[in-house]
Amino acid sequence: MLPRRLHLLSLSLILFLTAAAVAAWIALASLRDDPLPSLVWAPDMPDEALLALGPPVLNRLSGSWWWIETTPLERDKLRALGARMAVAMPQPIARMAGCSGELPVDPDSLRRPRQLP
């Protein structure tokens, strides 16, 4: 019988490789210029201020977590305005993480003309 610790170490190696690959994938996504679903955490920003920025809001998760479609410049702008986190995600990861893109928190935000900085 193998020690349970050996299984845990095996699982650790698998999880480490998974985390490294996903981190590399997310890092690559952040380098792309085209708009991508981005996970935004903005506990200090009023909802209105965030919605007024322009990039389409795809989903609102619980609390101050949002899925917003942004370019790198728009993410910089979000950070400058007080968002604590704005990270672009590859589409498959965004979808797995709950970004459906089908239920916008504010339909008006999707109809608003896109304002690229």
Add this chain to the structure above:
Amino acid sequence: MNKSESLGLSRALWILVVCGCLIGFLAFGIRSSFGLFVDPVSGNGADAFGFGREAFAFALAIQNLAWGVGQPLAGAIADRYGPWRVIAGGGVLFSLGLLTMTMASDPTSFTLTAGILVGLGMSGAGHNTVLAAFGQLLPPERRAWALGLGTATASLGQFLVVPLGQAFIEGYGWAGAAVIMAIAVASTPLLALALRPRSLKAGETPKAVTPTTSTAPTLNVALGQAFGYNSYWLLLSGFFVCGFQLAFITVHLPPYLNDQGISASTASWAIALIGLFNVIGGYASGMLSSRMPRRMLLVYIYLARAIVTTAFLVLPLTNASTLVFGAFMGLLWLSTVPPTVQLVGVMFGNRFLSTLFGFVFLSHQVGAFVGVWAGGLLFARLGSYDLVWWGSVGLSIFAALVHLPIREKLYPRAAPTPTPSVA
């Protein structure tokens, strides 16, 4: 005694296992990404060669063939000079193949680089060589676990590196992506250093590096024994079926689902689920192969494939049934590898394990070729994949039956003899 030694592995053996797993992860993952290059390379884009899909497909077919034919050769070199040298050399070839394919100017040079160089590189630096090395270098009580972990991490590479490869292509173009992958594979010779017998402590050498049993003094004798032994032929036959099914499903499942009205998105999720559950199946199979007769494990795996495929064909085809099929096939995907490697070791000892498993893998690749080819040919003739699917069910039952009479013990003609170190 430190914590790692209390688990039956010294620090050096832990590093050996981790580095071997990384090599398999990289090689199998990158090799699995080649499908992503089809349109960027062969299409009409700005940086495409534009020589069409046929030329690209031919290069990939040659790559598979070179991988299969090169595997016994790589195994023989590994058995003679030590696996780390073969893995390091394979890594160099693989990396060179990826680099030079970006400079190819016509189908011939593309076939030489992406086909032959990469295929031979995979023979040396692929997970098969790593698994055979685990079978030779690790203490007997830890081999099954290491084979399971090695299979699981190679499967994980297939699951994770493919989307990463797509991101590289989108970000840097196909040539940039190939260069990045070449750089990643170039780390293989460094990782292979951990598999040097010199890296192991003196106390580990007799137990770990020197093969424990063998009935053959030379490679020729070993080959003669193996090919004169019914059980080896039965194992080859079973692994042929494995290759047939894996290649057929990988290539023809998406178009089959498309024909049946299932969305491309569901088809890609089904393939992704195969990759994900393959990680679990590979590890579990490694663990089970130390607790039950390996031939019986293989019998159950092939029978399960027959049952899962039959259910997939007989039950109404929906998105849910497609995803469930992907998950179950994933569990059974590379789970055949750990018990097969171990069976070769049990029958013939570990001294020529790499070579003898190399021939078993060649049979797998021939099966893969037939699976892809027969799927396309019969679809072209009959307009349906049904015959191939039911043929696959029949082959599963055949594979289950041929494993039953395999004799799971050392080749009987000669007594075990001490063998020299592979260093």
